[in-house]
Amino acid sequence: MKSTPKGMRDFLPEDMIIRNQVMKQIEESYRNYGYRPIETPAMEYLETLSAKAGGEIEGEIFSLEGKELALRFDLTVPLARVAATNSFPKPFKRYCISRVWRKEEPQRGRFREFWQADVDIIGSKEMRSEAELLTLTREMLIGFGFPKPRILLNNRKIMTAILDKLELGENGNDILRILDKTDKIGEVAVRAELKKLVGETPTREILKLIKMEGTNEEKLAAVERICKEGVEELREIIKLCNFEIEVDLALVRGLGYYTGPVFEVQLSKEMGSIAGGGRYDNLLGAYGQNDCATGISIGVERMITLMKERKTNEQENSKTYTVVFVGCVKPEFYDYSFKVAEELRKAGIAAETDLNSRNLRKQMDYANSLCIPYFAVVGEREMKEKKITLKDMKTGTEEQVNVAEAIKKLKGGSC
Numbered sequence: 048m049k050s051t052p053k054g055m056r057d058f059l060p061e062d063m064i065i066r067n068q069v070m071k072q073i074e075e076s077y078r079n080y081g082y083r084p085i086e087t088p089a090m091e092y093l094e095t096l097s098a099k100a101g102g103e104i105e106g107e108i109f110s111l112e113g114k115e116l117a118l119r120f121d122l123t124v125p126l127a128r129v130a131a132t133n134s135f136p137k138p139f140k141r142y143c144i145s146r147v148w149r150k151e152e153p154q155r156g157r158f159r160e161f162w163q164a165d166v167d168i169i170g171s172k173e174m175r176s177e178a179e180l181l182t183l184t185r186e187m188l189i190g191f192g193f194p195k196p197r198i199l200l201n202n203r204k205i206m207t208a209i210l211d212k213l214e215l216g217e218n219g220n221d222i223l224r225i226l227d228k229t230d231k232i233g234e235v236a237v238r239a240e241l242k243k244l245v246g247e248t249p250t251r252e253i254l255k256l257i258k259m260e261g262t263n264e265e266k267l268a269a270v271e272r273i274c275k276e277g278v279e280e281l282r283e284i285i286k287l288c289n290f291e292i293e294v295d296l297a298l299v300r301g302l303g304y305y306t307g308p309v310f311e312v313q314l315s316k317e318m319g320s321i322a323g324g325g326r327y328d329n330l331l332g333a334y335g336q337n338d339c340a341t342g343i344s345i346g347v348e349r350m351i352t353l354m355k356e357r358k359t360n361e362q363e364n365s366k367t368y369t370v371v372f373v374g375c376v377k378p379e380f381y382d383y384s385f386k387v388a389e390e391l392r393k394a395g396i397a398a399e400t401d402l403n404s405r406n407l408r409k410q411m412d413y414a415n416s417l418c419i420p421y422f423a424v425v426g427e428r429e430m431k432e433k434k435i436t437l438k439d440m441k442t443g444t445e446e447q448v449n450v451a452e453a454i455k456k457l458k459g460g461s462c
C-alpha cells in the first residue's frame with residue numbers, strides 16, 4: 048500500500064482536533080473585525096492563476112487536464128477574480144480559510160497541500176487598512192499564547208526605486224525573487240545568485256542599502272530621497288499601530304503582484320514567517336475591474352506545528368471531543384445509559400456510550416485511552432434511583448448525582 052503523495056498528509060483525530068481549534072480561533076478573530084467569509088473552487092483556469100503569479104510561483108502550480116485547469120496556489124488570486132466580477136459595498140472585507148497547493152520541495156513546516164487563512168480589504172487606499180490587518184494579526188497571535196510576535200515591514204515602492212536608482216530596473220523582478228529566497232537558501236547563496244545576474248558592484252550596492260542597521264527612522268531617512276511616497280506610507284502605518292514594528296528594507300515577498308507595503312510576522316527564527324502579505328493595487332485590473340487591495344495570510348500549518356511543539360497540557364490531552372463516557376455495569380442497563388447520554392447531549396455535553404457490550408473495566412480503559420475527562424457509571428442502583436455515579440478520571444473522585452446535577456457540574460458548576 049502506497050503512502051500519501053509527496054508533501055501531502057493524513058490527519059488523524061488528535062491532529063484534527065488541534066487543527067479545528069486553531070482554525071476556529073482564527074475565524075473568530077476575523078469575524079470580530081467585521082470580515083465576511085467567501086469560498087472559491089480548488090481549481091481555476093491556469094490562465095487565471097498565471098495572470099499575476101510571477102515567474103517563481105508559476106513553476107509551483109499543479110496543472111491539470113492538459114494544462115487548461117490548475118489547483119489554486121493561494122487564496123488571493125481567486126479573490127481578485129471574485130472581486131473583479133461581483134459588486135460589493137466598499138471596502139469589501141473578506142476572509143477565507145481553505146486549502147491551497149504548491150509543487151515545491153517539502154520541508155519542516157512546508158507542504159505541497161496546506162491550509163491558509165486570509166483576510167483582505169478591497170476598495171481602500173488608506174494605510175489604516177494595513178494598520179488594521181497588522182493589529183488584528185498581532186492580537187490573534189497573542190491570543191494563541193505568543194506574546195511578542197515580530198512584525199517586519201517594507202514597501203515594494205522603495206525596493207523598486209532602489210533598483211531604478213542603481214539602473215537595475217530591467218532585472219527588477221528577478222532580483223526581488225532572488226532576495227525573497229533568503230530564508231530558504233541563505234544570504235551566501237543569495238549573494239552568489241545576484242552576482243551571477245547583475246555582477247559584483249551592483250550586488251554590493253543593493254545589499255548595502257537593504258541590509259543597513261539602525262532604528263526605523265534611521266532606515267527610512269536613508270531611503271527617503273529615493274522614494275518619499277513609500278517612506279511616508281510606512282511612517283503612517285507605524286504611527287497608526289500602537290506596538291513595535293521593525294522596518295526591514297530586505298523584506299520582499301516573492302509574489303509579483305505586490306505594489307506597496309509588504310509585511311511578515313515571525314514567532315520563531317527557525318520556523319520563518321507565520322504570516323505575510325501586502326498591498327496589491329493592480330491585481331484586480333488583470334481580471335477586468337481595477338481597485339485597490341491589501342491583505343495578509345496566516346500559515347495555518349506553521350501555526351499548528353508551533354502549537355504542537357509547545358506541548359501544552361490541553362493539546363496533549365485533546366484526543367476526542369467527548370466530555371463524558373456513560374458506561375453500564377451490565378448490558379441490560381444499556382437502555383438507561385443511552386437515555387442519560389441523550390440528555391447530556393441535549394444539554395450540549397459531548398457524550399459516548401458503549402457500542403460493543405464490553406465489561407465495565409474495558410469501557411473505562413477505552414475512556415482512559417482517549418483521555419475522556421469523566422466516566423458515568425450506570426448500574427442497578429443508579430437506574431432505580433434515576434441517577435449516575437460520576438467519576439472524575441483525573442482525580443478519581445466519585446459522586447452519585449442525577450442527570451441535571453451532572454449537567455451543572457460538567458458545565459463548570461457545582462452540584
